[in-house]
Amino acid sequence: MPSNPNLNEPLIRAENLSVRRGNRVLLDSVSFSILPGEAVTLIGPNGAGKTTLIRAIIGTQSLSGGQLIRRKGLKIGYTPQKLPLEQLIPMPVDRFIALSGERNKAARTKMLARCGAADLQTKQMADLSGGETQRVLLARALMRAPDLLILDEPTQGLDQPGEGRFYSLLAEIRAETGVAVFMVSHDLHVVMAQSDRVICLNQHICCSGAPEHVAEDPSYHELFGNRAGVAPYQHHHHEHCDHD
Numbered sequence: 408m409p410s411n412p413n414l415n416e417p418l419i420r421a422e423n424l425s426v427r428r429g430n431r432v433l434l435d436s437v438s439f440s441i442l443p444g445e446a447v448t449l450i451g452p453n454g455a456g457k458t459t460l461i462r463a464i465i466g467t468q469s470l471s472g473g474q475l476i477r478r479k480g481l482k483i484g485y486t487p488q489k490l491p492l493e494q495l496i497p498m499p500v501d502r503f504i505a506l507s508g509e510r511n512k513a514a515r516t517k518m519l520a521r522c523g524a525a526d527l528q529t530k531q532m533a534d535l536s537g538g539e540t541q542r543v544l545l546a547r548a549l550m551r552a553p554d555l556l557i558l559d560e561p562t563q564g565l566d567q568p569g570e571g572r573f574y575s576l577l578a579e580i581r582a583e584t585g586v587a588v589f590m591v592s593h594d595l596h597v598v599m600a601q602s603d604r605v606i607c608l609n610q611h612i613c614c615s616g617a618p619e620h621v622a623e624d625p626s627y628h629e630l631f632g633n634r635a636g637v638a639p640y641q642h643h644h645h646e647h648c649d650h651d
Contacts, residue, residue, distance in 0.1 A: 415442070416443075416478055417440035417441060417442055417476075417478065418440075418441050418442065418443055418477070418478050418481055418554055418555045418587055419440065419441050419464060419475060419476065419477050419478070419481070419555065420439075420440040420475070420476040421437055421438055421439050421440070421463075421464075421473070421474075421475050421476075422438050422473050422474050422475075422476070423436045423437070423438055423472060423473035423474075424436070424437040424438070424460070424463060424470055424472070424473040424474075424475060425437070425470065425471045425472035425473050426456070426459050426463065426468060426469075426470060426471050427471040432610055433456045433459045433610065434456045434459055434460060434463070434610060434611075435610045435611045436472075436473070436611060437456075437460065437473070437608070437611060437612055438473075438612070439606055439612065439615065441555065441587055441589055442587065443554065443585070443587055444581075444585045444586075444587055445587050445588075445603050445604065446581065446587070446588045446590070446601060446602050446603045446604075447587075447588070447589050447590070447602065447603065447604045447605070447606060448589075448590050448591075448592050448598045448601065448602040448604075448605050448606070449461075449589065449590065449591045449592070449605075449606050449608055450591075450592060450593070450595065450598060450605060450606070450607055450608070451607060451608035451609050451613075451630065452609060452630055452631075455608045455609045455610060456608055456609075456610050457559075457591045457608055458488070458559060458591065460608065461485075461557060461559050461589075461591060463475060464483075464557060464589070465483060465485050465557060478554075481554055481555065482551050482552065482553045482554050482555070483553055483554070483555050483556075483557060484547075484548030484549055484550075484551055484553035484555070484556045484557065484586075485548055485556075485557045485558075485559075486541070486544040486545060486547075486548050486556075486557070486558050486559065486561055487544075487559055488559045488560045488563055490532070490540065490544075496533075497531060497533070498531065498532050498533075499528070499529050499530065499531060499532070500519070500524070500527045500528050500529070500530050500531075500532060500535070500543050501515055501516075501519075501528045501529065503532050503543065503547065504518070504519065504543070504546060504547050504550065506547070507547045507550040507551060508550070508551070509550045509551075514550070515528075515546075515550070516528060518546045518549055518550055519542075519543070519546050521546070521549075521580070522542045522543070522545050522546040522549070522576065522580075523542050523572070523576060524539065524542040524543050524546055527539055527542070527543060537563075537564040537565050537569070538565050538569040538572070538573070541561055541562065541565065541573055542573075542576070544561075545558075545561070545573075545576070545577075545580075549580065549584075549586075552584075553586060554586065554587060555586070555587045555588075555589060556586050556587065556588045556589070557588075557589045557590075558577075558588065558589070558590040558591065559590075559591045560591050560592065560593065561573060561577075561590065561592075562574070562592070562594060563593070570594060570597070574597055574601055577601070578601070590602075595631065598618065599618035599619070599622060600618075602618050603617075604616060604617060604618075605617075605618050605621040607621060607624070607626060607627050607630065609630060613626035613627070613629075613630065614626045614627055
């Protein structure tokens with residue numbers, strides 16, 4: 408279970424983060440924080456800087472300005488949008504999970520089972536379906552008992568039933584472990600039900616706050632147009648609709 412010595416101390420605090428590539432501004436003065444146990448979803452159009460921000464948080468993207476403050480001893484679990492090509496060389500799932508640093512096979516087996524992937528342990532990574540790959544990535548990210556779980560488009564490429572299963576699994580794991588979640592998502596029809604807070608990004612933060620407040624913000628409607636006002640933005644249920 409993640410360690411939570413101080414529920415009021417942010418896990419991470421971003422202060423005026425800026426990233427530039429040549430003359431192009433990828434992030435401009437982005438400030439926010441994530442508290443222990445909180446579920447924060449990052450949304451925005453293509454090219455808004457969402458993956459750049461994720462990379463800044465995990466330390467693989469250098470900053471042009473500002474600072475990112477991580478709580479001392481913070482453990483982060485991360486699942487990328489796609490597996491790097493080198494991870495698709497012949498490798499069974501158990502070996503892939505072991506690359507997390509967990510040498511105890513029983514612990515690896517238990518985590519795969521918890522993520523609904525017990526029957527995948529001997530399968531080759533390259534042979535997994537999209538949904539299977541996401542469950543394996545989640546299991547690997549959770550092996551270190553992270554305080555913060557960062558998910559970059561975790562349901563990309565999944566059909567609606569697959570999305571539903573993944574989000575249900577994530578909700579169960581959050582309830583069991585208290586892990587905080589920072590998730591990039593295009594699934595506007597489930598964002599509101601899955602999040603304590605939503606951050607809308609388009610190089611800078613256009614709006615942020617409780618899901619129901621963001622859903623009414625003019626900046627949100629400007630970015631997402633007709634997609635922004637649909638009925639499924641409710642906490643007690645979510646319907647399926649096509650936003651592509």
